Amino acid sequence: MKWSEFFVTGEPLIYAADVAIVLTMIGIVFVLTYFKKWKWLWNEWLTTVDHKKIGVMYIICAVLMLFRGGVDALLMRAQLTAPNMKFLDAQHYNEIFTTHGTIMILFMAMPFIIGLMNIVVPLQIGARDVAFPYLNALSFWLFFFGAMLFNISFVIGGSPDAGWTAYFPLASNEFSHGVGNNYYAIALQISGIGTLMTGINFLVTILKMRAPGMTLMRMPMFTWTILITSVLIVFAFPVLTVALALMTFDRLFDTQFFTMANGGMSMLWANLFWIWGHPEVYIVILPAFGIFSEVVSTFAQKRLFGYKAMVGSIVGIAFLSFIVWVHHFFTMGAGPAVNSVFSITTMAIAIPTGVKIFNWLFTLRKGKIRFTTAMLWSLAFIPNFVIGGVTGVMLAMAAADYQYHNSYFLIAHFHYVLIAGTVFACFAGLHYWYPKMFGHLLNERLGKWTFWLFMIGFNVCFFPMYFLGLMGMTRRMYTYSDGLGWTPLNVVATVGAVLMGLGFIVLCYNIYYSARYGERDMTGDPWNGRTLEWATASPPVHYNFPVVPIVDDLDAYWVMKKKQGGFEVKEEELKPIHMPSHSGRPFWMAVAFFVAGFGLVFKWFTLAIAGALFIVLGLVFRSFENDDGYYIGIDEIKRAERAARKGA
Amino acid sequence: MGANSHRESFPWKHIIGFVLSLVLTFAALWVALSSGLPLKAMIVIIVLFAMIQASLQLFMFMHVAESDSGKVQTFNMVYSFFIAVVVVAGSVWVMQFVL
Amino acid sequence: MGEAAHRYDETMPLEYRTEEGRLNILGFWIFLGAEIALFATLFATYLVLFQRTGSGPTAQELFQVKDVLVETLLLLTSSFTCGLAVFEMRRGRLAGLLTWLLVTLLLGVGFITFEIREFIHYVHEGATMQTSAFLSSFFVLVGTHGAHVSLGIGWMVLIMIQLLQRGLTPKTARKVFIVSLYWHFLDVVWIFIFTLVYLLGMVV
Numbered sequence: 001m002k003w004s005e006f007f008v009t010g011e012p013l014i015y016a017a018d019v020a021i022v023l024t025m026i027g028i029v030f031v032l033t034y035f036k037k038w039k040w041l042w043n044e045w046l047t048t049v050d051h052k053k054i055g056v057m058y059i060i061c062a063v064l065m066l067f068r069g070g071v072d073a074l075l076m077r078a079q080l081t082a083p084n085m086k087f088l089d090a091q092h093y094n095e096i097f098t099t100h101g102t103i104m105i106l107f108m109a110m111p112f113i114i115g116l117m118n119i120v121v122p123l124q125i126g127a128r129d130v131a132f133p134y135l136n137a138l139s140f141w142l143f144f145f146g147a148m149l150f151n152i153s154f155v156i157g158g159s160p161d162a163g164w165t166a167y168f169p170l171a172s173n174e175f176s177h178g179v180g181n182n183y184y185a186i187a188l189q190i191s192g193i194g195t196l197m198t199g200i201n202f203l204v205t206i207l208k209m210r211a212p213g214m215t216l217m218r219m220p221m222f223t224w225t226i227l228i229t230s231v232l233i234v235f236a237f238p239v240l241t242v243a244l245a246l247m248t249f250d251r252l253f254d255t256q257f258f259t260m261a262n263g264g265m266s267m268l269w270a271n272l273f274w275i276w277g278h279p280e281v282y283i284v285i286l287p288a289f290g291i292f293s294e295v296v297s298t299f300a301q302k303r304l305f306g307y308k309a310m311v312g313s314i315v316g317i318a319f320l321s322f323i324v325w326v327h328h329f330f331t332m333g334a335g336p337a338v339n340s341v342f343s344i345t346t347m348a349i350a351i352p353t354g355v356k357i358f359n360w361l362f363t364l365r366k367g368k369i370r371f372t373t374a375m376l377w378s379l380a381f382i383p384n385f386v387i388g389g390v391t392g393v394m395l396a397m398a399a400a401d402y403q404y405h406n407s408y409f410l411i412a413h414f415h416y417v418l419i420a421g422t423v424f425a426c427f428a429g430l431h432y433w434y435p436k437m438f439g440h441l442l443n444e445r446l447g448k449w450t451f452w453l454f455m456i457g458f459n460v461c462f463f464p465m466y467f468l469g470l471m472g473m474t475r476r477m478y479t480y481s482d483g484l485g486w487t488p489l490n491v492v493a494t495v496g497a498v499l500m501g502l503g504f505i506v507l508c509y510n511i512y513y514s515a516r517y518g519e520r521d522m523t524g525d526p527w528n529g530r531t532l533e534w535a536t537a538s539p540p541v542h543y544n545f546p547v548v549p550i551v552d553d554l555d556a557y558w559v560m561k562k563k564q565g566g567f568e569v570k571e572e573e574l575k576p577i578h579m580p581s582h583s584g585r586p587f588w589m590a591v592a593f594f595v596a597g598f599g600l601v602f603k604w605f606t607l608a609i610a611g612a613l614f615i616v617l618g619l620v621f622r623s624f625e626n627d628d629g630y631y632i633g634i635d636e637i638k639r640a641e642r643a644a645r646k647g648a
Numbered sequence: 649m650g651a652n653s654h655r656e657s658f659p660w661k662h663i664i665g666f667v668l669s670l671v672l673t674f675a676a677l678w679v680a681l682s683s684g685l686p687l688k689a690m691i692v693i694i695v696l697f698a699m700i701q702a703s704l705q706l707f708m709f710m711h712v713a714e715s716d717s718g719k720v721q722t723f724n725m726v727y728s729f730f731i732a733v734v735v736v737a738g739s740v741w742v743m744q745f746v747l
Numbered sequence: 748m749g750e751a752a753h754r755y756d757e758t759m760p761l762e763y764r765t766e767e768g769r770l771n772i773l774g775f776w777i778f779l780g781a782e783i784a785l786f787a788t789l790f791a792t793y794l795v796l797f798q799r800t801g802s803g804p805t806a807q808e809l810f811q812v813k814d815v816l817v818e819t820l821l822l823l824t825s826s827f828t829c830g831l832a833v834f835e836m837r838r839g840r841l842a843g844l845l846t847w848l849l850v851t852l853l854l855g856v857g858f859i860t861f862e863i864r865e866f867i868h869y870v871h872e873g874a875t876m877q878t879s880a881f882l883s884s885f886f887v888l889v890g891t892h893g894a895h896v897s898l899g900i901g902w903m904v905l906i907m908i909q910l911l912q913r914g915l916t917p918k919t920a921r922k923v924f925i926v927s928l929y930w931h932f933l934d935v936v937w938i939f940i941f942t943l944v945y946l947l948g949m950v951v
Contacts, residue, residue, distance in 0.1 A: 131770045190913065196781060204774045205722060234777055235731045238785035242731050246792065246887065255876050255883035256801070263799030263880030265746055271739055272788060322734055326742055623905045623922075662830040669823055673941070678945040681812070690950060698942040702935045709830045709931045715763055717773040728780040732787035741792035 001602070008155055009015060011092075018155050047582040049133035050542060053116045054140045056082035056437055058115030059203040059430070061144060061509075065108040068151070070504055072100035077461075077497040080490050083482040093478035094161040095180070099154065101164030102184065105284070106191060107147045109418070109453040112426040113287045114143075114198055117226050119437055121202060123533035123540065124220045126211025126549045126556075131204040132197075133580040134622075139194040139201065141590030148189030150598050153183040157601065163476065165273060166247070168258035173251050174266040176604035185248045190593050194238050202226055211532070213551035217311070220531040220555075221297075221304055224311055225290030228318045229283050235322070236279035244274040252603060267332055274325040284322040285417070286314055288425030289356060290380045295428050296360050298527050299375040300367025304557055306359040313352030330398040331405045339398035346396035353389060357382060357597025372527070373447030377428035380455050381420055388416025391466065406476075409469025415462045427451075427507075434514075435521035435538045446510035450503045457499025464496075466488035530558040534569035543577045546637050571638065576631040583627075589618040665708030672701040760837050761920035768921040775925045779932050786936050789891060790943060793884040797948065801879035806948025811867055814947045818861050819937065822896075825854035826934035833927045841915045844923065848907055851930065855900045862893050885944065892940060896933055902926050 008014050032038050075096050079088040088096065118136070123130055130136050153159045157179040162171040171181050206227045210219065219227075247269070249255040256264040297304040304310065326334060326342035358380060369375070391413040395401050404410055427450070428605060434442045468489050473480065480486055521538040535557045536544055546569050553559045560567055596611025598604075632640075676697040679690055706712045706725060713722050762768050797806065829851045837841030866886070869875075876886035906922050913919055 034739075132774060200774055200777050200781065203777055204770055208717070208770055208773060234781045235728070235784045238781045239788045242785055242788035242792070249876075249883070249887060253877070255887070256878070256880045256888075257796070257883050259880075262801035262803070262878065263796065264883075265743065265796060265799065265880060267746060268739075268743060268795055271743055271793070275735060275739070275788070322731060323738070325738075334742050338742050338745075341778065510679065620905060623902070624909065653856055659834045662827060662834065664832070666827040667824070669938075670820075672777050673819060673823065673938075676942060676946060677812075677816070677876045678948050690829065691947065694942050694946055698938050701938050704937075705826065705931060709826060709934075710794065710928055712776075715772065715857050717776070720773065721776045724776055727781075728783035731784050732790075735784070735787040736791045736794060743795045 006156060008158055014155060016249070021155065021289070025451045030611050033161075042584070043582070045493045046587050047137075047584045049129075049135065049137045049580050049582055049586075051122050051136060052129050052437070052540065053541075054136055055115045055118030055120075057140055058111040058118060058143070059437075061147065062108050062112035062115060062426070063511075065103050065111070065147065066504065069100050069104040069108050070095045071503060074101070074497055074501055076100065077494040079478065080480070081494040083480050083484075083487055085479060086429075088478060090478045094163075094476070095154065095159035096394070097476055098160050098163050098184075099150075102150065102160070102188070105164065105280070105418075106188060107150065109284045109422050109426070110195065111118065111143060111147075113229075113284060113422070114139075114195070115432065116291070117198075117202060117229075117287060117427045120433060121223055121226050122205065122209070123436070123536060123544060124223050124531050125206060125209060125214060126532050126543050126545060126551065127205065127209040128548075128577065129199050129580065131209060132201045134583055134586065135197050135201055137583065137586035138589060140195045141586045142194030142197075142593060143191045145193065145590040145594040146187045146189075146597075149190065149594055149601070150183055150187035153180060153187075157183065165277070166269075167273075168247075168250075168269040169260050171247065171251075172258060172266075173254075174259075179601050182248070182251055185244045185251060186597045186600050189241065189248070190590075190597055192237050192244070195233060195239040196241070199230045199237065201230075203234060206230070207584040208581045211549050211551050211556075214556065217259055217307070218551060218554045218556065218598045221293035221307070221310060222287070222290035222531075225293075227312055228314050229286045232279045232283050232286070232318055232321065236276050236283065239272060239279075240276040243269065243276065246264075248600070252600065261322060262540070267329075270332060271332070274328040275322075277328065278325040279321045280417070281418075282317060284422045286317065288381075288422045289314065291425040291429040291432070292360065292381055294531065295374045295378045295432050296363050297555075298432075298529055299370045299372055299555035300364050301370070302363055302367040303530075304359070305362035305365075306355075309355055309555065310359055316352040317349060320352075324349055327396055327398075327401070330401045336398075343396055343398040347393055349398075350389060350393050357386060372431070373442070373444055373451055374428045374432040374450045375454075376448065377424045380451070381424045381428075384420030384424070384455075384459070385417060388413055388418075388420055392417065392451075404469065406474060407469035408465040408473045410473055412462050412469060415458075417539065419458055419462070427454075432527070433533075433578075435526045436524075436533055436536075437539060438515075439538045440518035440520050441512055443524060443624075444515045445512050446506055446513060450506045450510060452502030452503075453506060454500050457496045457503060459494025459496065459500075460499060461493045464492050468493075525557075530555040532557050537559065541640045541644050543579060543632055543637070543640075546577075546641050547573045547575075569641070574634045574637050576633050577637065578629055578631055581627050585618055585622065589615055592618065661708045665704055668704055669701050672697045672704075751926055760924075761839075761915065761917050762924040765913070765917045765921070768917055771921055772925060772928075775928055781926065782932065782936075786888075786892075786939075789884075789888040790939065793888045793944065796880040796884045797944075798951070799880040800882075803878035804872065806881065806885075806944075807951070809872070809874055810933055810945050810948050812949070814861060814865050815941065817899075818829050818858055818865070819863065819941050821854050821858040822934050825851045825858065826931050828854065829927050829930045833924060836915065836923055837921060839915065841910065844915070845907060845910060848903060848910075852900055852903050852907075855903075856935050859893060859897055859900070862889070866890075889940060889944065892933065892936055895936075899926065899930055901932060902929070 003009075007018075033040060045057065048054065076087060076093065079085050079093060118130075160166070160176075160180040160183055162176055162181055162184070166181060166184055169175055171184075206219070206223060216224075222231045246255075246257045250257050250259065250264075256262045258264055258266045258269045260266060293304050293310065319551065324342060324346045326338060330339050330342075391409070395404050395413060421566075431442050431447055434440075468486055471484070471486060471489075473484075473486050480490075524536055524538045524540075525534040526538070527534070532549060532551075535549065549556070549560075549567060552563075557567065592611045592614035596608045596612075596615065599607030599611055676694045679685065679693050679697070683690065685693070712718070712725055715721070762772065828847050832844050832847035832851060835847055869882075874882050876883045903926055906919070906926055909922065910919050
């Protein structure tokens with residue numbers, strides 16, 4: 001293989017990126033060495049099995065990926081601002097929209113949500129960790145190295161360029177020769193395994209590790225959404241595993257699954273992809289709904305309206321989400337019978353979502369509303385998401401969809417539901433739970449600047465796209481002609497994108513500023529919260545709760561505060577606490593997956609087999625593992641509790 | 649919790665499960681290869697036999713309903729089966745338009 | 748939640764007596780649910796593609812009843828003997844447990860041997876996984892099942908070593924129970940392979 005095939009050459013921007021990557025790596029090594037932090041990094045972060053730390057690592061990755069996905073978006077918007085621009089040629093444009101979509105959904109939204117899930121759920125249910133802490137660490141590192149593998153593609157070997165949906169026959173070897181789409185198949189496979197493990201982990205955690213007295217119908221709404229999301233993950237991700245494996249076989253081993261000859265069926269890919277793909281979007285939106293439920297009830301200072309209906313609707317949404325997938329390809333030719341059935345199921349799924357919107361509105365009604373940043377994001381979600389939702393119902397009408405499909409109308413729809421739904425929720429959740437994660441609050445003034453810049457920018461960017469779609473502008477086009485009348489709205493959209501970028505910069509500044517000057521959270525309960533995570537210190541002691549709380553009612557902590565002034569811990573009740581040991585194996589096994597994956601991408605099978613052998617070795621060592629964790633003695637608990645109260 | 653299940657003196661459940669599985673296997677073989685039934689009926693019957701055998705083994709061999717989590721485990725298997733039917737039947741139905 | 752109220756005493760089977768045992772076993776059942784979704788996707792692919800044979804051989808031309816029957820009986824019997832192994836375990840009999848695990852393992856090896864011979868036979872006839880969509884999906888579906896069985900054999904060996912090293916404890920009992928769930932599950936999947944791949948292939 002020539003160097004010019006291995007490294008991506010000939011592009012000034014790519015060379016700049018190469019330099020930036022190398023400098024960053026040198027910078028990191030230098031800082032760690034200068035401050036003598038290698039041991040700290042290994043002991044505190046790379047080998048941790050603590051759900052709170054794992055959650056923080058997920059969120060850091062998500063914010064970094066939001067940056068990269070956002071830069072991709074700005075590049076696309078730059079190219080489309082005016083007709084016939086030569087900023088990006090077709091090949092580069094294809095690579096950029098592919099990485100934009102893949103990164104935003106799989107490496108930004110998923111880890112952000114999984115990160116919040118990790119930090120919050122064990123605390124909300126009064127548990128000390130998840131059911132399988134070691135597996136949890138492995139999940140994170142698999143995600144991390146899968147994301148790493150995907151991210152280096154643009155400088156080594158070449159980006160995937162067949163869209164985040166990687167349709168065949170375009171994604172086949174015949175039409176996409178080169179390693180780009182191999183990266184897609186293999187990196188997503190590695191990350192996907194991590195996600196599947198997370199689903200299993202949280203399902204068992206929520207079912208079996210709730211504090212005594214916390215029946216299912218007394219769980220916080222965020223925990224409910226994570227329970228249902230975990231079910232979706234467990235049943236949807238294996239479908240992706242198979243689809244990606246079949247893609248890998250076609251691309252690497254010349255099988256005939258999605259080929260155009262010898263019996264292959266290209267369209268089968270779209271079918272399998274979307275059987276996973278539709279539940280996937282519900283996997284990112286249900287936790288968002290959970291976050292909004294928490295934030296809205298906290299800052300309206302009212303119990304969430306219609307708890308049972310909320311639970312019923314998320315169960316309904318989850319059930320329906322597996323039987324709507326064909327709406328992603330109404331135009332593929334399945335015919336009126338198939339299209340009609342899926343049209344109906346798709347419209348049906350809007351109903352439970354509507355129920356939830358009304359419940360949030362009723363929660364707000366007659367509440368004493370506090371307009372914190374988290375609350376602003378949640379309030380903005382309601383009208384903006386509804387816009388996305390109703391355009392979804394428009395798209396659900398199969399006959400009408402023949403006009404809308406893959407136009408900018410579709411792009412506007414899904415950005416309205418994904419950004420106003422998932423991204424707003426991630427920002428709301430970040431502000432809401434930030435003090436719990438780091439012990440200090442994010443600055444409210446800066447938060448509000450971010451909110452207004454981003455929220456207005458988002459509407460300025462994407463609302464025009466509905467009209468561009470109706471005017472005939474198609475998705476994934478790298479340029480367009482003069483004289484079509486599309487230019488003014490494209491200019492407006494670019495302005496909106498720039499505003500969103502500015503909002504993101506303010507957010508980054510907020511994170512830095514708050515780390516230095518931010519208000520410290522002394523009580524552990526900065527918002528007068530309703531659920532158990534607010535009964536812990538900020539950040540919580542590593543074992544979360546000194547004694548397992550006993551739960552009497554919904555909004556467990558609120559009730560505790562009313563009845564007994566808070567979460568009282570009597571020293572006589574203290575017992576030694578069992579904790580799982582740290583382990584470096586999840587990290588090393590994920591490295592082995594990376595090596596094996598990299599080998600497969602380039603068809604260097606010796607390397608792939610070597611990596612696979614290390615994975616097996618890791619499993620064998622795990623099987624013989626005799627380390628059962630350690631105990632924290634009562635004296636140590638007392639010391640830790642006193643330090644938490646004092647330092648707080 | 650089925651604490652009695654391990655106090656059995658003889659593995660009756662397993663033997664019955666094994667014998668019935670053998671019966672269903674050979675019955676399906678006969679239906680497919682020797683019965684002379686029309687194709688559609690044949691397919692329905694052998695699939696039915698497969699589902700019965702699978703359920704049998706879930707209960708007799710795997711003790712799916714045992715333990716505190718027995719209800720969750722059973723529901724999990726039922727839901728998995730539902731997903732499997734949706735994925736398999738759904739894919740065959742949706743993709744049949746391809747010539 | 749009722750966990751704390753239960754008394755976990757000598758009437759419980761060994762594998763359920765620790766919290767970790769109970770969590771791991773439930774976790775594994777859920778993993779089996781995910782495996783069902785995985786195999787369902789492979790079956791869906793197979794059923795959509797199995798009549799698309801291109802210029803290659805069809806199922807009827809390739810499949811032999813005798814081979815399929817031998818494989819089926821080997822795997823089914825191994826599932827039965829695996830059940831006997833767990834039965835012995837619940838009666839605290841380590842020797843019986845190890846014996847039946849060994850029999851299970853050997854039957855499993857027999858199954859894999861026959862399957863590999865079957866695959867090699869097809870390849871010699873010119874039917875490889877690159878030949879047609881039917882053959883790609885056949886080899887990947889049945890091959891994935893075979894790979895799972897092979898992994899199960901390796902896993903069982905590791906557990907048998909641990910049983911010999913550490914004896915029958917709540918921890919090793921849990922491991923045996925979980926691998927037995929895995930093994931039984933693979934036979935359940937085979938029931939559908941037998942029916943929807945081999946029987947269906949021989950009549951359609």
